[in-house]
Amino acid sequence: MEDSLRKETIPASYFLPHIKDPITRALAITCLLSVSLTILKIIVILPHFSNDALRIVVFAVVSAAAVFLCARAAKTPHLIRRYYHFGLMVYVGYLAISIFLLSKGINISTLQEFYLVIIWAFFGLGIRWGILYAGLTIGMAVVFLVYSNQALTTIYLLPPNIPFWTAIFVVVTNFVLAIFSLYAYQRAIVKTSEEKTALNKQLNKLLDAKTDFLSTMSHELRTPLNSVIGITNLLIDANRDTSQNEDLRNLRFSAESLLLLINDILDFQKMDSHKLELELIPFNLSDLLEDACGSLRTKASEKNLFFEVHSDPRLLTFEAIGDPTRLTQILFNLASNAIKFTETGGVKVSCQLINDYDDKATVHFSIEDTGIGIAADQQAVIFEPFIQASRNISRKFGGTGLGLSIAKHLVNLHGGTIHLKSTQNVGSVFYFDITYKKYHRHLTSQPPSSTSSNRVISKESLKGLRVLLAEDNQMSVLFMRKLFAKWEIEPDIAMNGQETIDKLDQEAYDVILMDLHMPVMNGIEATQHIRSMENPLKSKVYILALTASVSDDIIANIKALGFDDYLGKPFRPNDLHHKLEKILRKQYILSKKHHFFCFF
Structure with missing residues (x-):
């Protein structure tokens, strides 16, 4: 997909086409150009130093090393930064020999070469190596100025010992190389940005397609579930046979469990796209706690577990402004998980009112079980999506591993943090605090919402409604x-x-x-x-x-x-x-x- 996007948005390079990455290609092109111009400068300058054996040897070694490195870099682009680094070390060594041994001194040409080394290092090797090479080149200049007799006013003279027009050629060549290097790297950055934009567009299309797919699948799954749960409720409401009603309740529980699984997957998708938001409506915390845990008592009794709900008496009259649906989801996920992983003993859900002020209050929730517990090395990752403590747990108890991840995200949306204390084969405690604004009846006529599932279907007549x-x-x-x-x-x-x-x-x-x-x-x-x-x-x-x-x-x-x-x-x-x-x-x-x- 990445290659197809590049073909759609970025013209193909006719130079070094086998190098796909724009930055790597810019490195290779800059390397080849710098080697070509350096050899050209050496050819132009060398006749003026035909009697200087040391200078000829230095020129020959630099030229040979440059040609070798470029040839290797063109064939193995994945190692180009390694060769680039080695080439810069050779070039810095050449500058040191030129300044200190060949008495070239500090002039326009050497200042340009210092600048070239610095920009090549920053663009080609990154910030750390750029700072290192900048320190090396600037350090050489400082050392030379401190320990030589060259005056500051003579720094900007043309290179010595060569004719005027040859020196001008060297200076202009360095300017050309610097300008082209900046152009090549800038163009590579632009191409990379264009590719990133194209990939982001494609990613957004895929995310939209995923959202549409999940929405469609949700409709296709929830529509028959609506019929299954609805008709089951009608049968339970009309049937007086105790044994049949028990079977119907099991059927309803299974259908609602499947619905919860679908809801978890959809909520995770909303979390992933940052579209999950909280409502702000009034509700009674005590009623919500009973409703959230009501259906779980039956589930616990089927496993011969005790299920206790301890509610602060002050919550009977406490009405909060928040999202009752999401709080119910948090409590239901944590409590149903506790029942799932508990074989003996039971589960205790408690809610305590703390930091009670006139306009707001903080509520402490905890869900404690006597289950299998969670190993210390798993407690750090247990809240990650699709993660369960072990594969054996997944095979034995089932589930998607999304419940705790969703609960953590929802607690975070409420401005709280979920905590865990657990000992293997002893049990676990999940606890968190949420601060709610208080609901005052005299400020608004909106009644607190009821979260009751209200299993009994109303039979009140609506006759006459068309x-x-x-x-x-x-x-x-x-x-x-x-x-x-x-x-x-x-x-x-x-x-x-x-x-x-x-x-x-x-x-x-x-x-x-x-x-x-x-x-x-x-x-x-x-x-x-x-x-x-x-x-x-x-x-x-x-x-x-x-x-x-x-x-x-x-x-x-x-x-x-x-x-x-x-x-x-x-x-x-x-x-x-x-x-x-x-x-x-x-x-x-x-x-x-x-x-x-x-x-x-």
Whole structure:
């Protein structure tokens, strides 16, 4: 994929095409050019020192070493930095011999060569080696100036002992080499940046595709689960056979466990994309604690374990502002994990109110078990995603290894830190503190939310409510018909968005329960078409999105998409009843007003 992206965004290099990395290619090109120009300078300068054997030997050794290094670097680009480093050492040695032994001194040419060494070192070898070579070159200059008789005013003279135009050629050649080196490295940086941008775009596309896939799979998995859990609840509510109800409760527990597993995977995806956010709504902590642990008592009793919930008495009247759903998820994940890994003894969940102030309070939560414990060397990694203490645990107890990772992330979102104390074969304690703002009833009329699962399905009649159900899944339709029958509602059914529009053209409805994923025309398109109708009685109909989608964009913009409200699948029947009850009450009030004005 990386190579294909480079071909799409970066023109292929005709020079050294086998070197794919832009920085490495810049190193190789700069190396070849510097060697070529250095040999050219030596050829131009050498005739002026034909009688100087030492200088000829130095020139020959430098030239031979440069040619050898470049040849090796071109053939083995993965070792180019090693050769580059060796070449710079040879060049620094040449400068030292030239300054101290050949009496070349400090002049424009040597200053340029110092600069070349420094930029090559920084660009080619990194900051540390750049600083080292800068220190070497500057140190040579300082030592020469201190221990020689050369005056500071003579530093910028042209190289001595060679004709004027030859010296100018050397200086210009060094300028060209410096400018080209900067250009090559800058171009390599630009190419690297372009490749990074292209890769990021491709990565974003893949992330979007993954999000779409998870959203689609969530819908496809949660829709049948909605039917399984819903019909099971209906059967439990209607059945009086104790043994059958026990089997049905086991069926419901298994379906809800599968739903929790799906939710964990989706929550992990949201954590990974930093899209997981907390709600701020009022709730009662004591009620939440009981609701979160209520279903776990049965699970513990099946393993002959005790399950205790100790709640601070002050929590009975303490109402917090926060996210009850996520707190429930934290407690449920930790407590269910504790039950899973405990064979004898039991689990104790406790909640203590600490640092109680007028406007806020800190609550201490702890989940203690007498289970298998966690080894000391595993405690540091146990909160990492997909990690379990050992493969034997994974095979024996199952699970994805996401529960603790999600719990840790959610505690961090609350501004707290989760801690662990554990001893193998003795037990474990997970504990954390969360600070909540207090909810004061006199400041707002919004009632505290109830987190109760409320297993008993309400049978209160909603007779008279005109409902259009837009749903393409036959099992969901079957479940909804049975549920509505309890509430004395006879809904009309539309199998897609176009049928929904057609039925609304012919009949008037109080509410449309709109599934989002439907053939022919989806729920969002149908809703937007309805909102554009000329008849206000049709265009302003109450539309409730009934969806298994978990797309953050859809949920966050549910109002902007034209919906009045939404309910996620699987849903609790009483939650739907509560929403429909409010709609029926509103319709009753409107009808009373209509009759009142008609009377006058």
